[in-house]
Amino acid sequence: MPANEEQSCGGQFRDVRQRGFYDRASVEQATAWIDARGGTLAAEVVTVADAVGRVLASPVQAKADLPLFDCVTADGYALRSGETIGTGDYNPLLLAIQDADSPLLPTSAALVAAGMPLPGGADAVLPFEALRAGGSSLEVCRAVAQGVGVERKGQQLSAGTTILDNARIVHQRHLGLLLASGIEHLKVVRRPRVRLVIAGPKLGVKHHGPDVDGPMLSALIARDGGLVESVVNRAERREVICRAVNAPGADIILVVGRTGTGADDQAPLAIAEIGELAIHGVALRPAGSTGLGLVAGVPVVLIPGEPLACFCCYELFAGRLVRRMGARAPEFPHAVREAEVRRKIVSVVGLVDLCQVRFVDGGVEPIGSAESGGLAAAVRADGFVVIPAPLEGIAPGARINVHVY
Amino acid sequence: MPANEEQSCGGQFRDVRQRGFYDRASVEQATAWIDARGGTLAAEVVTVADAVGRVLASPVQAKADLPLFDCVTADGYALRSGETIGTGDYNPLLLAIQDADSPLLPTSAALVAAGMPLPGGADAVLPFEALRAGGSSLEVCRAVAQGVGVERKGQQLSAGTTILDNARIVHQRHLGLLLASGIEHLKVVRRPRVRLVIAGPKLGVKHHGPDVDGPMLSALIARDGGLVESVVNRAERREVICRAVNAPGADIILVVGRTGTGADDQAPLAIAEIGELAIHGVALRPAGSTGLGLVAGVPVVLIPGEPLACFCCYELFAGRLVRRMGARAPEFPHAVREAEVRRKIVSVVGLVDLCQVRFVDGGVEPIGSAESGGLAAAVRADGFVVIPAPLEGIAPGARINVHVY
Numbered sequence: 001m002p003a004n005e006e007q008s009c010g011g012q013f014r015d016v017r018q019r020g021f022y023d024r025a026s027v028e029q030a031t032a033w034i035d036a037r038g039g040t041l042a043a044e045v046v047t048v049a050d051a052v053g054r055v056l057a058s059p060v061q062a063k064a065d066l067p068l069f070d071c072v073t074a075d076g077y078a079l080r081s082g083e084t085i086g087t088g089d090y091n092p093l094l095l096a097i098q099d100a101d102s103p104l105l106p107t108s109a110a111l112v113a114a115g116m117p118l119p120g121g122a123d124a125v126l127p128f129e130a131l132r133a134g135g136s137s138l139e140v141c142r143a144v145a146q147g148v149g150v151e152r153k154g155q156q157l158s159a160g161t162t163i164l165d166n167a168r169i170v171h172q173r174h175l176g177l178l179l180a181s182g183i184e185h186l187k188v189v190r191r192p193r194v195r196l197v198i199a200g201p202k203l204g205v206k207h208h209g210p211d212v213d214g215p216m217l218s219a220l221i222a223r224d225g226g227l228v229e230s231v232v233n234r235a236e237r238r239e240v241i242c243r244a245v246n247a248p249g250a251d252i253i254l255v256v257g258r259t260g261t262g263a264d265d266q267a268p269l270a271i272a273e274i275g276e277l278a279i280h281g282v283a284l285r286p287a288g289s290t291g292l293g294l295v296a297g298v299p300v301v302l303i304p305g306e307p308l309a310c311f312c313c314y315e316l317f318a319g320r321l322v323r324r325m326g327a328r329a330p331e332f333p334h335a336v337r338e339a340e341v342r343r344k345i346v347s348v349v350g351l352v353d354l355c356q357v358r359f360v361d362g363g364v365e366p367i368g369s370a371e372s373g374g375l376a377a378a379v380r381a382d383g384f385v386v387i388p389a390p391l392e393g394i395a396p397g398a399r400i401n402v403h404v405y
Numbered sequence: 406m407p408a409n410e411e412q413s414c415g416g417q418f419r420d421v422r423q424r425g426f427y428d429r430a431s432v433e434q435a436t437a438w439i440d441a442r443g444g445t446l447a448a449e450v451v452t453v454a455d456a457v458g459r460v461l462a463s464p465v466q467a468k469a470d471l472p473l474f475d476c477v478t479a480d481g482y483a484l485r486s487g488e489t490i491g492t493g494d495y496n497p498l499l500l501a502i503q504d505a506d507s508p509l510l511p512t513s514a515a516l517v518a519a520g521m522p523l524p525g526g527a528d529a530v531l532p533f534e535a536l537r538a539g540g541s542s543l544e545v546c547r548a549v550a551q552g553v554g555v556e557r558k559g560q561q562l563s564a565g566t567t568i569l570d571n572a573r574i575v576h577q578r579h580l581g582l583l584l585a586s587g588i589e590h591l592k593v594v595r596r597p598r599v600r601l602v603i604a605g606p607k608l609g610v611k612h613h614g615p616d617v618d619g620p621m622l623s624a625l626i627a628r629d630g631g632l633v634e635s636v637v638n639r640a641e642r643r644e645v646i647c648r649a650v651n652a653p654g655a656d657i658i659l660v661v662g663r664t665g666t667g668a669d670d671q672a673p674l675a676i677a678e679i680g681e682l683a684i685h686g687v688a689l690r691p692a693g694s695t696g697l698g699l700v701a702g703v704p705v706v707l708i709p710g711e712p713l714a715c716f717c718c719y720e721l722f723a724g725r726l727v728r729r730m731g732a733r734a735p736e737f738p739h740a741v742r743e744a745e746v747r748r749k750i751v752s753v754v755g756l757v758d759l760c761q762v763r764f765v766d767g768g769v770e771p772i773g774s775a776e777s778g779g780l781a782a783a784v785r786a787d788g789f790v791v792i793p794a795p796l797e798g799i800a801p802g803a804r805i806n807v808h809v810y
Contacts, residue, residue, distance in 0.1 A: 018480075018516075020533035049620035052627075066781065073711070075423075075666040111423070113667030114711065128425030128666050156781035163784060171810060172624035176712035177780040179617045212584045215454035219577035222457075261480040261533055262518030306478070306519065307581035335740075375582040376471065376561040379568060405576065 013272040014280075016261045021281035021288065026389065027316070027352045030282045033292050034317055037299045038324030041190040041251065048178045051170040053225065054188035055327040060164045063182030065154035070118040074149035077109040077131060077138055078122035081146040093140040097133070109138050118150055125149025157181055167327055192325040193229035194221050195250035199258035199267050200236045200305070213256050213303070213310045220314050224333065226252070226322040241270035245295050251325055253298055254318050257305030259289040267302050271295060283389055284352045287313035307375040312354045334383065334403040339364040345394040347387040356381035357402060364402055381405065418677040419685075421666045426686035426693065431794065432721070432757045435687045438697050439722055442704045443729030446595040446656060453583045456575040458630065459593035460732040465569040468587030470559035475523040479554035482514040482536060482543055483527035486551040498545040502538070514543050523555055530554025562586055572732055597730040598634035599626050600655035604663035604672050604710070605641045618661050618708070618715045625719050629738065631657070631727040646675035650700050656730055658703055659723050662710030664694040672707050676700060688794055689757045692718035712780040717759045739788065739808040744769040750799040752792035761786035762807060769807055786810065 014023075025033075043057030072078060079095060083106075087093045093107075100110040103120030110119045118125075124144045132139040157163065163177060164170070170186065178186070198214050218228045229251075232244040236258070245253050258267040259280075268291050271277045275295030280302070282290045286309035291302030301318040303310050315332060324330045342363035347353040356367045356377040364385070367377040378384070383404040387394060394400055419428075430438075448462030477483060484500060488511075492498045498512075505515035508525035515524045523530075529549045537544040562568065568582060569575070575591065583591070603619050623633045634656075637649040641663070650658050663672040664685075673696050676682045680700030685707070687695045691714035696707030706723040708715050720737060729735045747768035752758040761772045761782040769790070772782040783789070788809040792799060799805055 016533075018533055018538070020481075020535075022534065049623070052624040066779070075670070076425075111668075113669070114665060128421075128423055129427065130425075133423070151779070156779040163781075172621060172628055173716050173780070173783050173810065175621040175624055176617050176716065177784045179620065180712060180780065212581050215584065216577060216580040218454070219457040219580055223577055260519060263516075264518070265480070307585055311578055311581065374471070374556070374561040375578070375585065376568075378578050379582050405578065 013277055015269065016280065017263055017265055018261060020261050024281040024283040024288065025279040026283050030279055030290065030292060030317060031320070033278055034320050035324065035330070038321045038330070040327045041192060041325050043187045044190045045185050046188055047185055048175055048183060051186045051188055052172055052175065054170050055225070056164055056166055056168050056170065057187040057189050059162050059166045060178065060183060060186060062157045062159050062161050062163055065159050066157040066181045067151055067153060067155065070153050071151045072112045072116045072118050072125050072149065073114050073151045074125045074127050075113045076125045076127040076149060078104065078112045078119050078125050079109040080104065080122060081124040081144050083107060084140055084143040087140055087143050089141050095138045095140060097136050097138055123147065123150065189327040191225055191227040192251045192322050193249065194226045194322060195229045195253045196231045197235045197241060197244040197253060197255045198231065198233045199241055199255055200234055212307055213305060216307070216311065217254065217256065217314060220319060221322055224319050224322040225326040225328055238266040238270045241267055242274050245270065245300060246274055250298060252321050253295070253300045254303055255300060256303045256310060259291055259302045259304050267291065271300055271302065275300065283350060285348065286354065290317060292317065308378055311375060311378060332403050334405060336401050337404050338399055339402050341394050341396050341398045341400055344396055345385065345387060347391055347393045349392045350389055352389050353387040355385050355387060357385050358382045364400065418682055420674065421686065422668055422670055423666060425666050429686040429688040429693065430684040431688050435684055435695065435697060435722060436725070438683055439725050440729065440735070443726045443735070445732045446597060446730050448592045449595045450590050451593055452590055453580055453588060456591045456593055457577055457580065459575050460630070461569055461571055461573050461575065462592040462594050464567050464571045465583065465588060465591060467562045467564050467566045467568055470564050471562040471586045472556050472558060472560065475558050476556045477517045477521045477523050477530050477554060478519050478556045479530045479532050480518045481530045481532040481554060483509065483517045483524050483530050484514040485509065485527060486529040486549050488512060489545055489548040492545055492548050494546050500543045500545060502541050502543055528552065528555065594732040596630055596632040597656045597727050598654065599631045599727060600634045600658045601636045602640045602646060602649040602658060602660045603636065603638050604646055604660055605639055617712055618710060621712065621716065622659065622661065622719060625724060626727055629724050629727040630731040630733055643671040643675045646672055647679050650675065650705060651679055655703060657726050658700070658705045659708055660705060661708045661715060664696055664707040664709050672696065676705055676707065680705065688755060690753065691759065695722060697722065713783055716780060716783060737808050739810060742807050742809050743804050744807050746799050746801050746803050746805055749801055750790065750792060752796055752798045754797050755794055757794050758792040760790050760792060762790050763787045769805065
């Protein structure tokens with residue numbers, strides 16, 4: 001049996017190199033570890049325009065009434081609605097046209113435009129289509145109801161009203177209302193800063209380079225509201241991994257590649273050397289060599305380098321940490337759709353399987369197994385299903401939840 | 406009747422200021438105008454890492470086989486599966502350990518790691534968990550099936566295979582496969598460059614400033630894959646609007662505010678003066694003063710300044726143009742969910758109503774009418790419904806499609 005370097009590691013650590021995983025954590029244990037460490041980050045202040053997609057760190061109250069004053073909402077003539085009762089084509093009402101700046105005199109109307117303050121005494125605005133104007137007088141040929149073309153002070157929103165609750169994600173359509181009600185800045189949850197340490201492919205192997213997983217992970221981190229703090233490429237040796245993980249400045253560190261049982265799978269040893277490797281090996285396909293640890297209080301996820309395993313490990317574990325710290329819903333960020341299984345989905349008892357599937361005739365069928373097809377299967381897939389560890393598969397005719405890409 | 410300035414405008418143009426809209430286009434006519442002008446833009450080349458969220462301008466084929474060679478996918482010992490037939494705990498197989506660089510000799514095995522080329526002659530890899538290694542020989546205690554732990558050249562993907570079809574939106578999970586199959590650059594549809602010309606609120610009115618609609622529209626344009634080319638603020642006078650619209654460099658121009666029937670609603674006159682104002686006034690609530698025109702071949706949308714009208718006009722018309730030019734699905738970019746109406750949704754015969762609604766007990770109810778509540782209603786809403794022009798409303802119990810925010 002080859003010699004293993006256990007001297008530098010804590011008592012709990014077990015070097016799996018050239019031995020294999022004899023004892024894997026369950027997906028539930030790994031998830032619980034993530035959830036215990038994924039506390040919401042502190043708040044920061046941003047401008048309203050920069051807040052789209054961010055998560056609110058406190059509820060938002062209107063600073064001002066909206067509208068700020070009794071307000072005209074249509075172009076036309078402001079008048080007293082009561083004076084128009086009984087008016088019609090054969091019984092027109094003649095009103096004197098006056099200035100909009102002074103209160104309305106009896107049987108008078110004032111030319112107004114949407115957005116202006118409503119002249120005192122007026123309670124409705126008649127649009128141009130409904131009247132005949134000529135020189136200094138106006139002929140009204142129909143009755144108008146009180147409040148038409150008018151919005152009262154605070155009618156949309158009064159100062160102090162909660163516009164958005166805590167933890168809401170700011171949407172494009174919120175911006176107009178926030179700005180209109182006097183709000184210029186918002187308190188939002190800080191974006192998790194994620195460091196990528198690309199431990200790279202096996203030495204001398206060009207199967208998938210450092211540039212395969214890195215761009216994919218960067219895009220997934222951005223989707224989940226995280227910020228890529230830095231990317232350390234070619235961290236192939238243990239000392240380089242240690243140095244990259246030890247540097248301050250990140251909220252989460254993802255070490256990508258070199259997580260398995262090969263001789264140069266140094267990532268688990270590096271974490272055990274400088275921190276605590278809590279979990280190495282999860283009963284999961286793909287991504288069974290996933291690791292979780294803490295270095296100087298910062299959670300570290302060891303992500304397998306094989307691209308499909310990297311993708312699945314991110315979606316299940318690393319992404320959950322990013323989403324939790326950023327105060328987003330921790331679950332998979334995909335829509336869920338129930339579908340009937342059309343062709344047996346094969347699984348292995350004792351392992352959670354993530355299977356790529358596609359929709360066929362309203363049902364769903366697997367694309368390869370959890371271990372075959374690689375990322376090519378995930379690209380052809382419409383989504384994936386999670387097969388619980390106790391099952392050896394899902395039979396045709398059963399209904400299953402599909403996480404839709 | 407006040408004098409109207411028609412002298413500077415084309416024959417078709419009708420000045421609605423202080424007269425009103427007597428003749429509005431239907432939503433269908435306005436949509437058809439948009440669709441006839443929203444041709445897909447040309448392609449540009451970007452790196453794979455920058456392509457997430459972009460629309461492909463041509464199909465993408467794998468440049469190389471994936472994997473590039475017969476490849477090991479597990480850490481362990483490569484061997485001939487045929488030699489393990491009949492092997493068990495009471496009938497172990499002894500294999501000599503040899504180098505992985507030379508072809509496998511009979512009854513031999515070679516130490517390999519995932520990602521390495523498969524040694525010649527080997528057809529399976531046994532993980533460390535399934536064997537006992539000692540010095541120069543290996544004890545195999547179980548049979549292994551052919552192909553386990555092995556991926557054949559081109560098994561995931563062969564060179565020339567289409568990975569992604571034309572017009573697909575590039576997803577985070579596509580990046581790994583694209584890079585692994587030798588692709589570094591992609592041809593994507595150019596982002597529509599959108600100019601915002603903020604014609605501003607009515608003169609002297611502070612109800613909603615230039616900074617209310619602008620940031621909201623910028624965020625919506627980004628959501629739809631457009632680029633804000635420039636923002637021209639305080640374009641209040643007709644000459645300023647004309648100059649801002651006439652400048653080259655934009656694929657789409659949105660003039661925001663001053664679209665109505667008030668004396669200083671100069672935006673329609675500006676477009677009629679320097680181009681063609683095809684439509685002004687749409688049978689729609691809100692956003693009835695929407696305008697559509699062409700200046701030097703560039704489509705111009707006149708967007709009402711009132712924030713809810715601005716939002717609805719963008720979603721229906723301006724956004725459709727952005728989405729079309731960028732080769733995205735032109736429809737509303739919201740999920741659609743059918744729901745039962747719980748409380749009557751009031752509408753006006755002859756106008757399409759966009760009503761803000763919220764979900765209650767699995768059904769749906771209106772928040773204000775299409776004309777009341779402003780953007781505050783849209784912020785409280787879970788989505789909106791579109792009531793066709795011929796209907797005077799939707800009765801309780803009817804089922805309706807909700808566009809979910």
